[in-house]
Amino acid sequence: MLLESRDLSVGYRDQPLFNALRMDVDTGEVLVVTGRNGSGKSSLLRCLAGQQRPLGGTVTVEGRTADDRAPRFRRSVAALLDGGAWYPNLTAAEHLSFVQLVNDPLPDDWFTAADLTTALALDGFADTVPGQLSSGQRQRLAVAMVLARPSRLLLLDEPERHLDETGRDAVGRLVVEYADRGGAVVLVTHDASLATGPGLRTLSLDRDTTARPAGTSGKRRRRSGAR
Ligand SMILES: Nc1ncnc2c1ncn2[C@@H]1O[C@H](COP(=O)(O)OP(=O)(O)OP(=O)(O)O)[C@@H](O)[C@H]1O
Numbered sequence: 180m181l182l183e184s185r186d187l188s189v190g191y192r193d194q195p196l197f198n199a200l201r202m203d204v205d206t207g208e209v210l211v212v213t214g215r216n217g218s219g220k221s222s223l224l225r226c227l228a229g230q231q232r233p234l235g236g237t238v239t240v241e242g243r244t245a246d247d248r249a250p251r252f253r254r255s256v257a258a259l260l261d262g263g264a265w266y267p268n269l270t271a272a273e274h275l276s277f278v279q280l281v282n283d284p285l286p287d288d289w290f291t292a293a294d295l296t297t298a299l300a301l302d303g304f305a306d307t308v309p310g311q312l313s314s315g316q317r318q319r320l321a322v323a324m325v326l327a328r329p330s331r332l333l334l335l336d337e338p339e340r341h342l343d344e345t346g347r348d349a350v351g352r353l354v355v356e357y358a359d360r361g362g363a364v365v366l367v368t369h370d371a372s373l374a375t376g377p378g379l380r381t382l383s384l385d386r387d388t389t390a391r392p393a394g395t396s397g398k399r400r401r402r403s404g405a406r
Contacts (some may be wrong), residue, residue: 181205181363182227187236189222195224195234197388206331209354209364211374214384220367221260224336224386227365228258240332250268257330263321266311271320272296272305278327286329288360295323299349314341322350332363341372347372373376 180203187200196219204210214220225231226238228254229245238245246252251391269277275292280287296302299319304312312320318341335354339347351373354364368374374381 180364182240184227184238184239185236187223187226187238188234189219189231190234191222191224191262193234197384198235200236200388202382204332204363204365206363207358209358209366209376209379209383211379212365212367212384213369213374213381218384220384221336224258224260224334224365224367227332228256228260228334230258230260254329255331256334257325257328257332258334258336259321259325260334260336263309263317263324265317267308269315270306270308271301271312274309274320275301275323275327278324282328289329290326292327294354295326295353298353298360299323300345314342315343315346318342319346319349322353326353326357330362333357334365336367337369338366339368339373351376 182202182204184200187202188195188198189200190196200223202210212220212223222231226233227245229238229240229241229247229249239250240255243249243252245256247256266274266277272292275295279292296305298343299322301319301323304316307316309317309320317349318338322335325335333354338350342350347370354366354373355376358364366373
């Protein structure tokens, strides 16, 4: 199992937002997390990303405790949690090239900068610096960058932010493609169109945060063209 949580309790100052969460996400799977504002979705993702200590229980990725201070963990996990970090003088295309250069050599079958540029329609602003991009263009670039580096687990917090319908569709397709390439995805969203699709599993923090497995079981079919 790529990602596991057991008896997970997440919250602040000893006040849990939810308790006893058991979650399994394996390669090839997409788990969509939903819930009302303030239910703890972002807090959960930060725990999965090893950036926040749970109040109780465990999170493991490939059998190791989630901890973003560990280089091996950081290599496995790509997270887009609250917007991107930008180099003010690098263009959109240079941001993408930079991520891929730092992670060279990439696995043969990994997303290329050209794949991501096409999928997210970045061409029109490839030579523009972040400060001169619209919010939606910056979000497209942030999604491209989190996919540009090789990883096994992809954590996305409301990737639909600022995106038009075409952008949201592109994100939906890329998430499925990432899983088809052997990754596991946990996607937090308020967008019903991203939250549904053949084979996607869902976890509602309003409904499912009890001591039982989240969502339905079963792997998504490969190349199902879900969405
Ligand atoms: N650093 C923090 N310290 C204390 N409380 C926090 C902290 N971060 C979040 N919270 C509280 O935890 C609760 C859950 O926040 P979180 O951001 O995880 O919710 P969410 O489900 O992602 O919400 P939304 O749908 O609005 O994005 C909120 O009541 C919030 O005020």
